[in-house]
Amino acid sequence: MRLVGNLATQFAPPFSLVLHYFLGGFIFNLISMASLYFYAGSFEPPFISFSYAFLAHTFLIGSVMTIIFGALYQLIPVALEVPVFSFFLGYVQFYAHLIGLLIFLFSLFSRNLYVMLVGAVILLISFLIFSFNFFMSIRGLKSFNTTAKFLFFATVSLIIGVFIGVFMVFNFVFGFYSGSIENLVYAHIIFTLFGFVFMVIMGVSMVLLPMFSLSHKFRDIYINLSFFVMMISVFGGGFVSFFFGSSPVYYSVFLMIISALFLYLLQVYEIYTKRARRLKDTGIDTMFMSHFFILIFIISVILTPFSEKFVFISGFSLIFGFINLLIYGSMYKILPFLTWFHRFSNLVGKKKVPMLNDMLPERLPSYQIVLSSAGVILLLIYLLVPVNFLFYISVIFLVVGSSMYLYINIYVLRFRLEE
């Protein structure tokens, strides 16, 4: 074939590399939902504790970041039009990530600081491998589009945030730092959660949302403004929190972050209104609807000075609400595609091959999304009105939802043509 023109995607990663990350992420998703059970009646200050750190790291590193890394190995060639520098390093990173995470979580559970040090250092190595691989991949990039800018600064933010985390662990063991631990924790959260996880989500959403919803001719002014505000919030706010943290400073930084997220919401709404695909599609509908939880996050952050309940409500609405549902929805689009590409693309023209939607079980993804969303909403209500019954129902919904999610994804991976 003679091809004239630019072609974005000639550098797909091995299917097994992405699967390593995705399967790991699915399993940690279930573990984190199940571990919620042990937190009944315990959502009270102080917010900085090993107990909450265990839940946050199980979900954020175990589920969210594991899936993000897998998705990035798939999306870097698609979104940035460059090949990944080394897939081998991708496998090395995965095993370092998994081993480091398991050791780190065990240390949080057992409160063993020396074990925590080992886990944190291995995790640091895994993040540095990713960062090296990413920067080597984009070294030939000629122009930085919106997604490239987000991913570049997200990776810089990851490095800073992880070093702060490791610094904290070293300090727990050797006690050399006389400053405020709270400042370190806030800076760590700002750089890793908002700097890395959110900036990756915002950048990648600008590719995935229009692509899956067939949205065209939308303005991109909001995302450009959002990038600018997010940069100031993360890099300015992160360092100010590190050196000069105090309650008013943290609150001001979070107000800036919610401003950036509000602009991002406007951009998502702009894409949503310009979409051509308007029929029901569980994956893309969930991706869009998950953004409602950002609104709850914004409102609850504003209300945190009035009640400490809103600290937990903001955290859970953002992490278990928005991020979790966005990933659920994205997987219902990405995993069927990857499996189809791996298993059926070379059969086109020779056999009748399925469409991507055919590879998902009928109705089950919708039920799963309804169950998981109801679980999050009940959890948020419980945080406002602490009735234990609500909590247990929400945990049951979340665990069953996560189990269904695991089942559905395995169903997609095992999908075969009928002979």
Added chain:
Amino acid sequence: MTVTKEDVYRVLKNVLDPEIGFNIVDLGLVYDVEVNDGKVKVKMTLSSPSCPLSGTILSWVESAVRNIEGVKDVEIELVWEPPWSIEMASDEVKKALGMKY
């Protein structure tokens, strides 16, 4: 056998976008077809520059056209201007996607 533009469009109607579930002609992704003494040039676009199936779809296009009797050479010109939008799709596609038009 003489190859015609209609022959090319006919085979391209068999090339489906598996994500959207429609063929690339009805989606409006094929901008132009030139046939000159058995040499076929297809000018087309994709629904998104980031389409992860881009390479695959183009190879299907090439394979479909090359299988037409009398085709000596196939050239595919992938363009991003004008950018594809749903207005370029057939009414049937718009209706199936739930568009009001």
